[in-house]
Structure formats: C-alpha cells, structure tokens
Amino acid sequence: MSARKRFPAGSFLLAAVLVTGLACASCASVAPVPAETRIVIFHSNDVHGKIDNFAKVAALIESERKNCENVFYFCAGDNFTGNPVIDQYEPPGEPVLELYNRLGLDLLCPGNHEFDYGLENLEKFVARARFPFVCANIRSAGAAFSQLRPSVVLKTKSGVRIAVFGLIQVEAGNGLPSTHPDRVKGLRFSEPLQKALEMKALRRDNQVLIGLTHLGFDLDQKLAEQMPELDAIIGGHSHTRVDPAETVNGVLVAQAGSDNRFLGRVELRVRNGRVVEKKGGLIELKGASEEDPEVKAMIARFNQNPAFAxxxxxxxxxxxxxxxxxxxxxxxxxxxxxxxxxxxxxxxxxxxxxxxxxxxxxxxxxxxxxxxxxxxxxxxxxxxxxxxxxxxxxxxxxxxxxxxxxxxxxxxxxxxxxxxxxxxxxxxxxxxxxxxxxxxxxxxxxxxxxxxxxxxxxxxxxxxxxxxxxxxxxxxxxxxxxxxxxxxxxxxxxxx
Amino acid sequence: MIAQVTYFLTLIPYFTKINFLIKEFKDMHIKVNGKTVEIFSGACVRDVLRKYSQITWTQIQKGSKAVFDGRGHEVGLEGGLSEGARLIVKRVVRTEPQP
Incomplete structure (x- = not known):
C-alpha cells in the first residue's frame, strides 16, 4: 500500500465548500474596492463676512450629496473683515462659525484675515469649530493655536485617502501674513513654497494629494510648477475668479473669486490608486435658485445684529x-x-x-x-x-x-x-x-x-x-x- | 552656548547689508497694463489701481472697466497681491460694478 494517503472525492468537495465559505465571509467584512471613486470637493475662499449666499451653498452641497457619496467642502481662508455685521458680532465672526458647522465644512486653511480679531478670539473660534484647521507653515512658539495641524487625511467611503495640507501667505518685508503683527504674536511663520516641499512625503501613503492654500493665484501657480506630486491646489487670497480651473504642470489650480459670489467645485476620479481625471469650475451663486430654509433663517437672524444699535x-x-x-x-x-x-x-x-x-x-x-x-x-x-x-x-x-x-x-x-x-x-x-x-x-x-x-x-x-x-x-x-x-x-x- | 549663537545669528541682518535688502523689499512693485506701480507693503488691488490712475479707478468703480491678472482671470478689488504681480485693466460690458 502506498504511503500516500488517499483522500476520498467527498473530502475535496468539503474543502472546496469551506474555501468558498471563507472567501464569502471575507467578502462580507471588507467592502469590495470599486473600480473608480468619484470625489467632489466644493470650496469657498475670501468670504469676508458676506454670508447671504450660504443658504444657496448649503442647498447645492446637499443636492450633490444625493448623487455622490464622497462630497467634501473646503475653505481656503479669509472669512472675516469686510462686513461690519459679522465683524462686530459677539463674539466676532460667530455667524461664519455657526454657518460652517451647519454646512458640514470639512477643512479650513486660515488666511491672513483670520487673525484680524486677535489670536485669542481665533483660538476660541477654532475650539468651537466642528472641522479642523490646516496650515503647514504656521508653527506655534508655545501653546498658542495648538489646534492647528499641518495636514489632514480624509477618507472616502471606499477607502481612498485624501491628504490635504494648508499654506498661508507671508509678506516679503516682515515674513508675517498681511495682518497687524501684534495679532500673530506667539506664532512663527515660514516661507510657504519651501515648506510645501516637506509635504511631498504625503504622496506615499495617500491616493490624492491636495494643497489648500491662502497664497494667491500667482504663488499657487509657482507651487504647481515646483510640486507636480499634487493633484490639485484649492486657493484663495488674490480673489481670483478661476473658471474653469487651470491645469499647471499637471496640477489643477482652483480659486473661487471672493465675497461668496461663487462656489468652487472640483471633481476627481480615482482609479487604481491614482487620480485619472480632474476638473474644476465655479457656480455663480446669483443664478442659483434653491436655498436651504434653515440656513436662510440663520442668516436672517445674524443680519439683525443687535450690536449695531x-x-x-x-x-x-x-x-x-x-x-x-x-x-x-x-x-x-x-x-x-x-x-x-x-x-x-x-x-x-x-x-x-x-x-x-x-x-x-x-x-x-x-x-x-x-x-x-x-x-x-x-x-x-x-x-x-x-x-x-x-x-x-x-x-x-x-x-x-x-x-x-x-x-x-x-x-x-x-x-x-x-x-x-x-x-x-x-x-x-x-x-x-x-x-x-x-x-x-x-x-x-x-x-x-x-x-x-x-x-x-x-x-x-x-x-x-x-x-x-x-x-x-x-x-x-x-x-x-x-x-x-x-x-x-x-x-x-x-x-x- | 547654542542659544547665544542663535541670538548672535539673529542680529546679523541688523548690522549687515542683509537688513538693507530686507527693507528694500518692503514696498511692492505691481505692473498695471505694463506700467510699474510702486506701492506700500500689504496693498490690495484697489490701492494699486488708485495709484495707477484716478481716471481708470473711476471707470472701474462705475463698472465700465474690470481688472484681470496676467493669465486673464478677473480679480476682485480687495484681492491680495504679491511682489511682481501683473494686472490688466480692460473695458468690459456689465450691469453691476465690480466688488
């Protein structure tokens, strides 16, 4: 008799059933990776306290969420200064914070005007925000603005990782953002384009890499020139109406004007772990008809700022x-x-x-x-x-x-x-x-x-x-x- | 020791030509329709245009002209600028003044 054991045919059948069963159990615990993931990122910048169109922004984002499971909303800075109703609110800027919390903002990169009410006020603002603040070229010298992060990774429902880092402009003369120097005491700022190079490492573990910047369109283009690893730059500061978004050195560069007149929309398609298609453009809010009634009521309440009297x-x-x-x-x-x-x-x-x-x-x-x-x-x-x-x-x-x-x-x-x-x-x-x-x-x-x-x-x-x-x-x-x-x-x- | 060296290094610009260079960078040079406008640091588009030409500024306020960057994108009047930026003022047809 041969030393080899002979397995009956039934054993093979049993093994096959077991293997199939295990495979199915595996299918049940890990969702299958879809062949393609569609990501929509709405973006605002340089709102400067102009809150009236946020009811339209809310309706547009909500409508998109019905059609796409990966919808995000970013802000590229400068929400304060420009509307006394908001500037003189108690506490200053509160309406913008409440509106962003209600709209489900995912990320905010501070602009120079975020510091206009002073660092103490900004820290209180950040503490009550339901979204993170990102900026890589701001460093706290002590405990100031400790909530700030250089970058954040967001994930789509299908598991695609989106790394986003922030950058803020600094003036050539004093190396500080364009705000009064007293308001940024306790913070250190570094040259943004230099700092961006350190963010290249984010490319390794993430399928999408985005710069959320407050540099101005000129510097955003330079950033794109020096960093083709980026998929997109969503910017602010220069109040540039970029429609459609430009592609510079293979990087999509977007910016949505100013004063909440436009809502930016960037769409990315990710296949086999990389972005294979990208486009961006602006939605003119004057032409949008749908409004979120709840947000509209909030705005009406904010506009009756009793502080004025x-x-x-x-x-x-x-x-x-x-x-x-x-x-x-x-x-x-x-x-x-x-x-x-x-x-x-x-x-x-x-x-x-x-x-x-x-x-x-x-x-x-x-x-x-x-x-x-x-x-x-x-x-x-x-x-x-x-x-x-x-x-x-x-x-x-x-x-x-x-x-x-x-x-x-x-x-x-x-x-x-x-x-x-x-x-x-x-x-x-x-x-x-x-x-x-x-x-x-x-x-x-x-x-x-x-x-x-x-x-x-x-x-x-x-x-x-x-x-x-x-x-x-x-x-x-x-x-x-x-x-x-x-x-x-x-x-x-x-x-x- | 390290702290002393660091402190000394921070003083160098104040006693050398480097500080002179930093001061030289304080003003901004913005090109408007090819003409260089020298303006204070931290100026926005509106400030540059007022300095460029009062007539042009009035036309922009009335909405008969608008401002674009070097790549042809329209820019807002409160927009921030960086050294060497280019602006182009062009005649436009619109019903409301530029923000």
Whole structure:
C-alpha cells in the first residue's frame, strides 16, 4: 500500500465548500474596492463676512450629496473683515462659525484675515469649530493655536485617502501674513513654497494629494510648477475668479473669486490608486435658485445684529463739523497704532455730526470705506509735501490731523507760499526728525506725495481704530471747538 | 552656548547689508497694463489701481472697466497681491460694478 494517503472525492468537495465559505465571509467584512471613486470637493475662499449666499451653498452641497457619496467642502481662508455685521458680532465672526458647522465644512486653511480679531478670539473660534484647521507653515512658539495641524487625511467611503495640507501667505518685508503683527504674536511663520516641499512625503501613503492654500493665484501657480506630486491646489487670497480651473504642470489650480459670489467645485476620479481625471469650475451663486430654509433663517437672524444699535460711547455734546470729527478720527488712529502723527482726508468723513450717544451704526456711517491705516516714517519736508498735495487737490484744507497742527499760507491765487508744522505746544517740528505718520490706504494710494519709506499697511481699518478709541473711554469733551489745520490767505500780490 | 549663537545669528541682518535688502523689499512693485506701480507693503488691488490712475479707478468703480491678472482671470478689488504681480485693466460690458 502506498504511503500516500488517499483522500476520498467527498473530502475535496468539503474543502472546496469551506474555501468558498471563507472567501464569502471575507467578502462580507471588507467592502469590495470599486473600480473608480468619484470625489467632489466644493470650496469657498475670501468670504469676508458676506454670508447671504450660504443658504444657496448649503442647498447645492446637499443636492450633490444625493448623487455622490464622497462630497467634501473646503475653505481656503479669509472669512472675516469686510462686513461690519459679522465683524462686530459677539463674539466676532460667530455667524461664519455657526454657518460652517451647519454646512458640514470639512477643512479650513486660515488666511491672513483670520487673525484680524486677535489670536485669542481665533483660538476660541477654532475650539468651537466642528472641522479642523490646516496650515503647514504656521508653527506655534508655545501653546498658542495648538489646534492647528499641518495636514489632514480624509477618507472616502471606499477607502481612498485624501491628504490635504494648508499654506498661508507671508509678506516679503516682515515674513508675517498681511495682518497687524501684534495679532500673530506667539506664532512663527515660514516661507510657504519651501515648506510645501516637506509635504511631498504625503504622496506615499495617500491616493490624492491636495494643497489648500491662502497664497494667491500667482504663488499657487509657482507651487504647481515646483510640486507636480499634487493633484490639485484649492486657493484663495488674490480673489481670483478661476473658471474653469487651470491645469499647471499637471496640477489643477482652483480659486473661487471672493465675497461668496461663487462656489468652487472640483471633481476627481480615482482609479487604481491614482487620480485619472480632474476638473474644476465655479457656480455663480446669483443664478442659483434653491436655498436651504434653515440656513436662510440663520442668516436672517445674524443680519439683525443687535450690536449695531448698542451705544459704545457718550459725548457731553454732539461732535460737529469736519474739524472736530477729523480730529477725533485722527486721535483714534494715533492712539490705536502708537503713531506720532495721523491724517484724515475730509472726503472720508461722511457725517457732519455724531450724536451724544454714539452707536456702532454711527461709526460705520461716518467711516464706511473699510480702508486700512498705512504707516510711513516721514520727515517734516515729506509731511509738507503730503499737506501740499492735499491742499492743491481742491485749493483748500483737506487733511485733518492729530499729533501736530499745521498752517498753509497762500497768496490770493491759492498758490502755497509756506506750510508750517507745529507740535501741540506750538514749537516747530525738528527738520532733521522722522515721524511715524498714519493715513488711510485711500490717502496713501491716491495722494501724490514723495516719501522715502514705501509704507506698510497696518491691516486694521480707520473705523476699527475709532471704535477702539471710543470704547477706551476717551475724553470726548475736547472736540467741542478743536481746530488743528489752518489756512491763511494773504492778499493778492500787487501786479507789477 | 547654542542659544547665544542663535541670538548672535539673529542680529546679523541688523548690522549687515542683509537688513538693507530686507527693507528694500518692503514696498511692492505691481505692473498695471505694463506700467510699474510702486506701492506700500500689504496693498490690495484697489490701492494699486488708485495709484495707477484716478481716471481708470473711476471707470472701474462705475463698472465700465474690470481688472484681470496676467493669465486673464478677473480679480476682485480687495484681492491680495504679491511682489511682481501683473494686472490688466480692460473695458468690459456689465450691469453691476465690480466688488
């Protein structure tokens, strides 16, 4: 008899049944990987507090979720600053947070304006957010903004891994995002394109790699040039309406304009572990008809911000006239930013009187432009040049001032003969001195004056400065009979 | 020791030409229709256009002209800029002013 055991035919049958059974059990525990996964990513950027279209955004996302099981919603930064209703909410920015939580936002990369309410407020905002914040080139020097992550991996229902990293812009001059430096104390920022190179490692374990950036479209293109490992870049900051999304070096680069006028939509198809098809475009929200009624009700509630009617300061008398209002506004700028001198153009003073009980609504009526303060280091000669430029615009006093007083002496033909600059005690400014001068971005860009210092936007508006000044309990009685800018016209020179 | 060296290294730019170079970068140079506009750091599209031409700025506000980047994409007036950016102002037909 052979040593080999002989198995009866029934044993083979039994084994076959067992193997098949095991295989089926395996099928039941692990879902079969579909041949293709379709991913839809909606994206917003630079909303700047314009919340009205979020009811349409909600309806569009919900509608897509009915047709696709892998729908995500990203935000590429700058949700604050640009709508006083949101900026002055208590706590600031709360409506945006509640709306994003309701809409099921998946990720947010902070932009420079996310810091506009200060780091403490932002941390509270992040703590209550039901979505993570990603940014690779922000590093906390201590405990500040500890919730921030460089990257996040999202998964589709079929198991496709989507790695997303964030990047924020920094200015060439100070290496900080475009916000007031005081608001980002405790954070360190690195050069974004350099930092992005470290993110290449994410490619290894993930089927999709996306950069969610707040760099501006120019830098997004450079990022695409240097990093073809990326599948897509979803960006913000430059308010660029990219429709359809561009392909740069094989990378899809998308951005959805600004002010919530558009909703971006990127669609990716993943097959055999890699993206095989990608496209992107914008949905103009003006043309969208469906609205989520619940979100619409939320927006209506937010727009009734009671803070606008709140009295923020009481003056002993009404503050009347351009001299008084201009002096008040420039004092506020000077105090808010520690400036030596501040100027305010009269065209930017849109009320002739502030009531005794001053509300936020009064401030935004007085100064509705949202112009940030720009700081220059200036010599007295340069300051005279600014005053001269302003006077020559209309042949009369145009700039109200704080920190100094000035006198324009002209002939009867309004040709300037002399401009005197004086300290509040009446002494002239030292000609070899340099002074930190603040003006609105309107004056900085529209007035023709020579300045060796190119200037720096302080990324905080003149209205914000005034609100802070009024809330600090400033003595408003001093604006009763104030005048700091004078014009002395001498008689016409006798003709020879 | 390491801390001292690090501190010393951070001071170098302030006593050398490197600081000069950093300061030189503080202003931004933006090209509008081929003309270079030198503007303060942190300026947005709106600031550059006001400095470029008051007439053009008025036309943009009225909606008869719009602003595009170097690749032909329309940009918003509050849009952030980086050094060397290019803007093109073109006549457009539209019913509402640019945001």
């Amino acid at each position: 709140r009295v923020i300061a009481e003056a002993p008398l009404e503050i009347t006239g351009k001299d008084a209002l201009g002096s008040l506004m420039t004092d506020a700028m000077r105090q808010a930013f520690g400036l030596d001198i501040a100027f305010q153009n009269e065209g930017g003073i849109r009320l002739n009187q502030l009531p005794r009980r001053i509300t936020l609504k009064d401030i935004y009526t007085l100064d509705p432009f949202g112009n940030p303060v720009v700081r220059f280091a200036m010599t007295p000669a340069e300051i005279r040049g600014l005053v001269r430029s302003s006077f020559e615009k209309g042949g009369e006093i145009d700039l109200q001032v704080s920190g100094i007083s000035y006198v324009v002496r002209s002939g009867g033909d309004r040709q300037i003969k002399e401009i005197l600059l004086r300290h509040p005690d009446g002494t002239p400014l030292a000609e070899d001195g340099k002074f930190q001068v603040g003006v609105s971005s309107y004056v900085a860009s529209s007035y023709n004056f020579v300045h060796a210092d190119p200037g720096q936007s302080l990324q905080s508006t003149t209205a914000d400065a005034l609100i802070r000044y009024l809330q600090s309990g400033a003595d408003l009685g001093m604006y009763r009979d104030v005048q700091r800018a004078f014009w002395e016209e001498t008689a016409q020179d006798p003709k020879p």
